[in-house]
Amino acid sequence: MAKLAAVVGIGQTHYKTRRGDVSIAGLVREAAVNALEDAGLGWDDIEAVIIGKAPDMFEGVIMPEIYLTDALGCNGKPMLRVHTAGSVGGSTALVAASHVQSGMFKRVLTVTFEKQSESNAMWALSTPQPFSVHLNAGAGGYFAPIIREYMRRSGAPYDVGIKVAVKDRLHGARNPLAHLQLPEITMKEVEDSMMLWDPIRFLEACPSSDGACAMVICSEDLVAESPKPPAWIRGVAMRSEPTMYAGREEVSPQAGRDCAADVYRQAGITDPRRDLDCAEVYVPFSWYEPMWLENLGFAPEGEGWKLTMSGATSLDEGGDIPWNCSGGVLSSNPIGASGMIRFAEAARQVRGDAGAHQVEGARLALGHAYGGGAQFFAMWVVGADKP
Amino acid sequence: MSEDTEAVTRIETPVYLQYNFTAGRAPARFLERIRQGVLTGQRCPRCANVYIPPRGSCPACGVPTEEEVVLPDKATVQSFTVVAIPIPNNPIKPPFVIANLVLDGANISFIHLMSECENSEVHIGQRVQAVWKPEAEWTYAMDNIRYFKPIDEPDVPVDRIGRLPIGGWEDEQ
Amino acid sequence: MTAMKEIAVVAFSQSDCLARAGAANEVELIMPQLRAVFGQVGLNNAQDVDFVCSGSCDYLQGAAFAFVAGVDALGAVPPIKESHVEMDAAWALYESILKIRMDQAESALIYGFAKASAGELPTVLSQQLDPYYLAPLWVDSVSLAAMQARLLIEKGLATEQAMAGVVARARKHAMVNPHAQVSGEVSIETLLAADTVVSPLRESDCAPVADGAAAMIICTVDKAREWGVPYAVISGIDHRIETHNLGMRDLTDSPSTRQAAAGAGVGRGAVEVAELCAPFSHQEIILTRALGLGDDTVINPSGGVMAGNLMMASGLARIGEVFRRIVSGDISRGVAHATSGPCLQHNLVAVLESA
Numbered sequence: 001m002a003k004l005a006a007v008v009g010i011g012q013t014h015y016k017t018r019r020g021d022v023s024i025a026g027l028v029r030e031a032a033v034n035a036l037e038d039a040g041l042g043w044d045d046i047e048a049v050i051i052g053k054a055p056d057m058f059e060g061v062i063m064p065e066i067y068l069t070d071a072l073g074c075n076g077k078p079m080l081r082v083h084t085a086g087s088v089g090g091s092t093a094l095v096a097a098s099h100v101q102s103g104m105f106k107r108v109l110t111v112t113f114e115k116q117s118e119s120n121a122m123w124a125l126s127t128p129q130p131f132s133v134h135l136n137a138g139a140g141g142y143f144a145p146i147i148r149e150y151m152r153r154s155g156a157p158y159d160v161g162i163k164v165a166v167k168d169r170l171h172g173a174r175n176p177l178a179h180l181q182l183p184e185i186t187m188k189e190v191e192d193s194m195m196l197w198d199p200i201r202f203l204e205a206c207p208s209s210d211g212a213c214a215m216v217i218c219s220e221d222l223v224a225e226s227p228k229p230p231a232w233i234r235g236v237a238m239r240s241e242p243t244m245y246a247g248r249e250e251v252s253p254q255a256g257r258d259c260a261a262d263v264y265r266q267a268g269i270t271d272p273r274r275d276l277d278c279a280e281v282y283v284p285f286s287w288y289e290p291m292w293l294e295n296l297g298f299a300p301e302g303e304g305w306k307l308t309m310s311g312a313t314s315l316d317e318g319g320d321i322p323w324n325c326s327g328g329v330l331s332s333n334p335i336g337a338s339g340m341i342r343f344a345e346a347a348r349q350v351r352g353d354a355g356a357h358q359v360e361g362a363r364l365a366l367g368h369a370y371g372g373g374a375q376f377f378a379m380w381v382v383g384a385d386k387p
Numbered sequence: 388m389s390e391d392t393e394a395v396t397r398i399e400t401p402v403y404l405q406y407n408f409t410a411g412r413a414p415a416r417f418l419e420r421i422r423q424g425v426l427t428g429q430r431c432p433r434c435a436n437v438y439i440p441p442r443g444s445c446p447a448c449g450v451p452t453e454e455e456v457v458l459p460d461k462a463t464v465q466s467f468t469v470v471a472i473p474i475p476n477n478p479i480k481p482p483f484v485i486a487n488l489v490l491d492g493a494n495i496s497f498i499h500l501m502s503e504c505e506n507s508e509v510h511i512g513q514r515v516q517a518v519w520k521p522e523a524e525w526t527y528a529m530d531n532i533r534y535f536k537p538i539d540e541p542d543v544p545v546d547r548i549g550r551l552p553i554g555g556w557e558d559e560q
Numbered sequence: 561m562t563a564m565k566e567i568a569v570v571a572f573s574q575s576d577c578l579a580r581a582g583a584a585n586e587v588e589l590i591m592p593q594l595r596a597v598f599g600q601v602g603l604n605n606a607q608d609v610d611f612v613c614s615g616s617c618d619y620l621q622g623a624a625f626a627f628v629a630g631v632d633a634l635g636a637v638p639p640i641k642e643s644h645v646e647m648d649a650a651w652a653l654y655e656s657i658l659k660i661r662m663d664q665a666e667s668a669l670i671y672g673f674a675k676a677s678a679g680e681l682p683t684v685l686s687q688q689l690d691p692y693y694l695a696p697l698w699v700d701s702v703s704l705a706a707m708q709a710r711l712l713i714e715k716g717l718a719t720e721q722a723m724a725g726v727v728a729r730a731r732k733h734a735m736v737n738p739h740a741q742v743s744g745e746v747s748i749e750t751l752l753a754a755d756t757v758v759s760p761l762r763e764s765d766c767a768p769v770a771d772g773a774a775a776m777i778i779c780t781v782d783k784a785r786e787w788g789v790p791y792a793v794i795s796g797i798d799h800r801i802e803t804h805n806l807g808m809r810d811l812t813d814s815p816s817t818r819q820a821a822a823g824a825g826v827g828r829g830a831v832e833v834a835e836l837c838a839p840f841s842h843q844e845i846i847l848t849r850a851l852g853l854g855d856d857t858v859i860n861p862s863g864g865v866m867a868g869n870l871m872m873a874s875g876l877a878r879i880g881e882v883f884r885r886i887v888s889g890d891i892s893r894g895v896a897h898a899t900s901g902p903c904l905q906h907n908l909v910a911v912l913e914s915a
């Protein structure tokens with residue numbers, strides 16, 4: 001059996017378009033220091049550092065962990081660098097957890113980041129490669145046709161995405177770290193915002209942010225050394241499938257369904273809507289909330305949008321299964337860190353430490369990340385109760 | 388820092404690196420043929436699905452693909468989006484339609500432009516055909532096909548998209 | 561420390577080290593190696609192992625998400641448990657060991673690959689330096705290594721003669737390595753007769769950069785027995801990084817290698833063979849000393865990376881070389897090493913033993 005592990009410290013930076021006040025090293029250190037303070041620990045208490053980020057081309061630094069070791073107090077320690085596309089924040093947390101769950105480490109620090117302002121992400125992913133049609137219209141251009149197919153299949157009304165866009169921004173307005181602060185946002189404002197990749201409007205898409213997120217994960221016997229309540233890791237899972245293959249189900253990828261089934265089994269969850277108190281799910285385009293509600297088993301196929309429209313996922317409407325209380329990716333998106341923020345925010349909820357976006361009495365929460373063409377998935381379930 | 392020193396918040400350090408890009412053996416074969424105006428896919432020896440452009444493997448089975456299959460330039464719209472923002476370094480002006488298209492006889496879609504159509508009338512299951520550049524402009528590139536345009540054929544039901552024979556939709560009917 | 565689950569290496573394969581792999585893309589580079597390791601164990605594809613982890617670097621081929629294409633080689637339908645490190649695949653092996661020890665897997669496939677010939681590797685690697693102070697200077701990896709070699713020579717810890725000796729021995733060893741890019745009998749005098757390219761380094765002091773891929777399968781000892789295949793045990797593995805600030809490091813030593821060696825238990829027995837990832841001849845001298853290896857250890861019997869440096873897979877290949885020698889019965893205990901970063905900044909050490 002895997003050794004028990006828990007999150008005992010969480011640190012984040014403010015998320016914003018440009019953090020001109022810090023270097024990349026300063027950014028990751030800020031999150032790391034916050035996590036150590038939260039855990040009541042110092043650098044010497046950490047045995048290894050696990051770092052993750054999206055493609056190196058975002059900042060133009062090759063294998064940045066090599067340069068960041070000094071800022072992260074890692075000299076003389078093991079340092080591992082994870083990169084699994086957009087799911088990397090989640091998979092980095094899982095790799096960090098595996099250091100402890102394997103019994104090989106007692107306490108590790110994990111950090112993910114993106115400093116998109118130091119380069120041009122759209123440009124970084126559009127390096128002219130010969131032989132392919134130059135239609136790299138950004139992630140939106142890739143996901144918009146898949147969303148359209150979901151709308152066709154489910155018969156969902158046009159304004160489901162608009163509703164999610166409003167809900168997550170209202171959640172984000174409760175979170176002082178969130179990039180977008182739009183407490184006055186309305187359905188009309190979202191609907192009137194520019195159509196970028198039909199059916200994705202400007203306000204239905206995530207922003208581009210600078211930011212970092214860090215966690216301290218430790219073994220069972222060291223949990224008591226940190227002052228705040230732990231978030232016990234109750235299940236961990238990852239799944240990958242190829243980007244394109246004949247007959248691939250793009251709307252509700254099998255990798256996502258399998259990954260969820262795996263993590264639920266470990267955590268003893270049979271009905272995610274009933275058993276979980278809240279979820280932090282990677283929703284970079286608003287329509288992905290109803291799509292993931294179905295993929296993750298919170299709603300039957302074709303009915304995720306009904307859950308969204310009923311307010312079930314809204315903290316402000318008193319929903320029974322709030323999604324993305326922190327504001328989600330729609331409110332803050334430092335790409336490489338976005339997955340870990342989901343994992344960390346799930347942990348904050350079960351630690352009872354989520355401030356104004358706390359779900360009252362949350363005991364069990366899901367953290368979710370996906371990447372690539374929705375073919376890489378990472379998930380964990382954390383709980384207030386020791387398993 | 389002394390008070391009269393301004394904080395440095397930005398320096399510019401351009402990175403310029405040059406690469407000799409290689410497409411791969413299977414894509415190179417595809418490009419050789421498209422130079423001659425021929426669309427060539429590859430069939431998986433295990434699951435028999437046809438991939439275009441081929442990458443040299445069936446991602447589902449994890450086996451090399453070798454058998455070549457010449458495909459027609461008619462396709463079906465699997466899904467699409469209307470893009471309202473410009474693509475960096477691309478002369479195409481928004482709003483334009485990019486679509487996931489599946490060629491007849493193929494089992495996988497690729498992304499290409501659609502034109503000669505009302506953007507509002509593009510729909511899933513629509514039949515389209517390639518509009519090629521003049522032969523003199525053909526090179527080793529997928530954009531020898533300028534775009535795809537709608538053709539007067541009945542829509543393909545959703546469960547048949549990506550499953551049509553090489554003979555196309557009319558053959559199927 | 562409680563007893564850790566023992567890890568068995570059951571299969572390894574690497575491609576020929578080619579200066580240019582020609583038209584092959586990532587998938588085409590990887591697939592033959594995957595087929596080879598699956599064949600060694602009698603498996604079909606990645607569905608038959610519990611976890612897959614790879615190592616690669618986007619900047620080597622100049623395209624983001626290089627590893628995503630790698631997944632197309634796996635047969636990942638239905639979906640698999642898969643992860644990736646932007647590091648040499650030796651670290652993908654490390655991640656896989658964690659997965660097995662936490663009981664989420666009994667077996668794992670590891671692979672690394674690169675097409676370093678697409679770019680100017682030494683220049684590309686200059687962009688892994690501190691982005692504000694060092695990277696804008698475009699100091700390439702060979703120049704940094706040359707400064708390290710200079711320090712070593714000035715301190716009396718190496719001579720150009722000794723460095724040429726490393727190269728001559730490696731090339732001689734490589735004569736029995738079918739994948740070698742460079743091999744053959746060459747005298748120290750002949751090597752020294754050549755001009756230096758970045759003094760004090762000669763071209764022969766720098767490992768020839770190669771395109772290619774390597775793959776390995778590991779599992780629990782129980783699984784290896786179930787599969788009925790010969791195996792070697794990884795009795796220890798550890799890795800450490802040191803400061804990025806070159807001015808703060810004693811470049812003539814490798815404390816992180818020494819730490820990793822202690823963690824991996826190198827000193828707990830005789831080291832018959834050591835496969836070291838030393839892309840520059842003088843670095844083998846530093847590593848040999850840091851690992852405490854004596855005359856009774858054969859260094860780089862495969863020729864090491866001097867026979868061909870498969871970027872992102874060379875570290876894994878070193879472990880594979882020791883594995884091959886153990887299962888063939890040539891040796892019973894050996895050490896393998898992988899490195900990352902300028903001037904041996906980050907080092908991994910593994911000890912392999914016969915079952």
Ligand SMILES: [Zn+2]
Binds near residue numbers: 432434445447448449
């Ligand atoms: Zn197939």
